[in-house]
Amino acid sequence: MKQASILCGASLTDLYRQWAGDYPKFFKMDTLSKLGFLLAEMLVHDEPERFTFREDRAVLVFSREGCVANDRNYARSMQDFPSPALFVYTLPNIVSGEISIRNKWGGESSAFVLESYDEAQIWEIVRQAFQDSRTKSAFVAWIDCPADENYVTNAWLVDKTDLF
Amino acid sequence: MTKVYCLGCGVVTPVGNTPAGVYEAVRKGKSAFRMYEGWPEPYYASLLERGDFEEASFFDHILLQASRAAVADAGIDITGPRVGLVLSSIKGNVEKIDSEDVSLAVSASRLARALGVMTAPIVVSNACISGLAALLQGIRMIRSGAYDHVLVAGAEVQSRFIVTGFQSLKALSLNPCTPFDAGRDGLNLGEAAAAMLLSSCPFEASSCHSERSEESLWELVDGAVRNDANHISGPSRMGEGSYNALRVVLDSVKPEELAFVNVHGTATRYNDQMEAIALNRAGMQEVPVNALKGTFGHTMGAAGILESIVSMQACDTGVVLPTKGFSTMGVEPAVSVSARERKTDKKAFVKLLSGFGGVNGALLFRKGGGR
Numbered sequence: 001m002k003q004a005s006i007l008c009g010a011s012l013t014d015l016y017r018q019w020a021g022d023y024p025k026f027f028k029m030d031t032l033s034k035l036g037f038l039l040a041e042m043l044v045h046d047e048p049e050r051f052t053f054r055e056d057r058a059v060l061v062f063s064r065e066g067c068v069a070n071d072r073n074y075a076r077s078m079q080d081f082p083s084p085a086l087f088v089y090t091l092p093n094i095v096s097g098e099i100s101i102r103n104k105w106g107g108e109s110s111a112f113v114l115e116s117y118d119e120a121q122i123w124e125i126v127r128q129a130f131q132d133s134r135t136k137s138a139f140v141a142w143i144d145c146p147a148d149e150n151y152v153t154n155a156w157l158v159d160k161t162d163l164f
Numbered sequence: 165m166t167k168v169y170c171l172g173c174g175v176v177t178p179v180g181n182t183p184a185g186v187y188e189a190v191r192k193g194k195s196a197f198r199m200y201e202g203w204p205e206p207y208y209a210s211l212l213e214r215g216d217f218e219e220a221s222f223f224d225h226i227l228l229q230a231s232r233a234a235v236a237d238a239g240i241d242i243t244g245p246r247v248g249l250v251l252s253s254i255k256g257n258v259e260k261i262d263s264e265d266v267s268l269a270v271s272a273s274r275l276a277r278a279l280g281v282m283t284a285p286i287v288v289s290n291a292c293i294s295g296l297a298a299l300l301q302g303i304r305m306i307r308s309g310a311y312d313h314v315l316v317a318g319a320e321v322q323s324r325f326i327v328t329g330f331q332s333l334k335a336l337s338l339n340p341c342t343p344f345d346a347g348r349d350g351l352n353l354g355e356a357a358a359a360m361l362l363s364s365c366p367f368e369a370s371s372c373h374s375e376r377s378e379e380s381l382w383e384l385v386d387g388a389v390r391n392d393a394n395h396i397s398g399p400s401r402m403g404e405g406s407y408n409a410l411r412v413v414l415d416s417v418k419p420e421e422l423a424f425v426n427v428h429g430t431a432t433r434y435n436d437q438m439e440a441i442a443l444n445r446a447g448m449q450e451v452p453v454n455a456l457k458g459t460f461g462h463t464m465g466a467a468g469i470l471e472s473i474v475s476m477q478a479c480d481t482g483v484v485l486p487t488k489g490f491s492t493m494g495v496e497p498a499v500s501v502s503a504r505e506r507k508t509d510k511k512a513f514v515k516l517l518s519g520f521g522g523v524n525g526a527l528l529f530r531k532g533g534g535r
Contacts, residue, residue, distance in 0.1 A: 064267065087329035087330075088333070090325075094291075094521045097521030110523075111290055113286075114269060114287070115269045115284055115285070124310070128308050134388075
């Protein structure tokens with residue numbers, strides 16, 4: 001199992017240059033998606049056969065606040081001219097989608113909202129996700145981002161054999 | 165593998181508040197669409213009557229109403245330590261954006277407290293497949309061995325936030341939506357709540373269900389969530405995620421055993437075309453297909469649960485419901501969609517959904533303990 005995190009206050013642009021650098025769509029993402037994208041880059045950058053379509057890896061993202069930071073950004077735009085570019089990020093699972101798209105992971109992708117950061121509950125749900133017979137590994141992340149400048153992250157890359 | 169059954173259902177919709185009543189309304193072609201004043205653009209939608217509602221949250225209110233109905237229908241006690249709660253919604257109380265109440269976690273906690281559920285609730289917020297993904301989560305929780313029963317409840321209320329967002333994407337039709345039709349030009353938004361009580365112990369029920377038998381119950385057999393890995397707001401042209409989700413359920417059923425596939429069928433150009441491609445790739449082009457968005461509109465977080473409940477009712481009476489709004493085949497390759505009610509003697513169906521973030525889900529329902 002591998003683990004990664006991003007400390008609140010880090011420059012996400014610097015991290016992007018360090019870990020990716022070749023994916024300008026990054027700059028269109030909301031903070032939640034940027035964090036998820038970077039955490040995945042940090043965990044899989046040295047994997048062989050990257051960017052080959054695979055269905056055996058799940059993307060499971062957990063939080064308490066979902067996408068509320070970007071919801072506020074959209075709600076502000078809505079008063080004036082509703083922004084479709086902001087609206088498409090007003091779903092907690094877009095971060096899972098961005099990670100799936102970047103990495104060509106066609107397996108399960110899901111977003112869960114929990115009452116609080118509870119590792120026991122997170123790993124219970126992750127173990128349950130491996131009931132999908134085709135899932136062999138998972139990118140798991142707690143990304144709680146109540147505001148664009150205020151977030152907590154913790155991410156893992158886990159194989160089925162690590163858990164069972 | 166542990167079998168998971170549906171023991172009870174609850175619904176709150178603009179066309180009825182019982183599963184049987186809603187089913188009859190669908191059969192009679194009823195709907196509750198009308199034009200509403202917008203911000204400033206008007207929109208055509210199927211919304212619930214607020215009446216003189218004065219409580220803090222209409223979303224929390226309908227969620228609790230549907231949940232209580234499902235628990236009452238199942239006739240079991242859900243206050244034990246082996247009962248779970250899964251909530252499905254996309255935007256919950258988003259109109260309360262400046263308050264703590266906006267968090268789906270807060271709604272889930274309130275619902276758990278109101279129902280007496282002792283375990284920590286889980287919210288599945290997976291765009292338009294949330295309801296289906298929440299049912300799948302409920303199945304997995306029971307199969308993990310840690311839960312006997314899981315209540316899965318979903319709801320969506322419409323708001324300036326959602327309406328203006330879909331308008332900004334030019335995804336809404338100002339007319340009744342027409343799934344799979346050549347003239348389809350977008351979706352209609354809808355409001356609803358729906359809940360299902362899932363259980364591995366169908367016979368541990370109250371005396372009012374003494375007639376219950378394995379043959380009389382719907383089983384949620386298996387399902388899958390798959391990503392297109394293509395685009396966050398447009399479906400894969402090859403229906404990659406839907407096709408891959410369907411492949412998983414086809415491990416447990418042959419296409420010819422299916423009464424129908426109840427599809428997403430939002431009536432946007434891209435969604436319906438994508439589903440037609442996925443169904444054809446999966447060898448399901450002969451299976452009857454129907455969509456219920458012409459009755460309810462797109463009820464988002466409630467859709468997967470609500471449309472599954474109506475589909476169980478239809479299959480119980482040997483009916484493949486018509487696709488309201490459809491008249492001329494508008495997808496290529498074609499699928500077996502019809503504006504007329506059809507008959508079936510089959511006792512299994514697949515629920516199919518897709519959503520933003522590239523997510524797709526398929527779930528197999530089967531009656532009568534087959535296989």
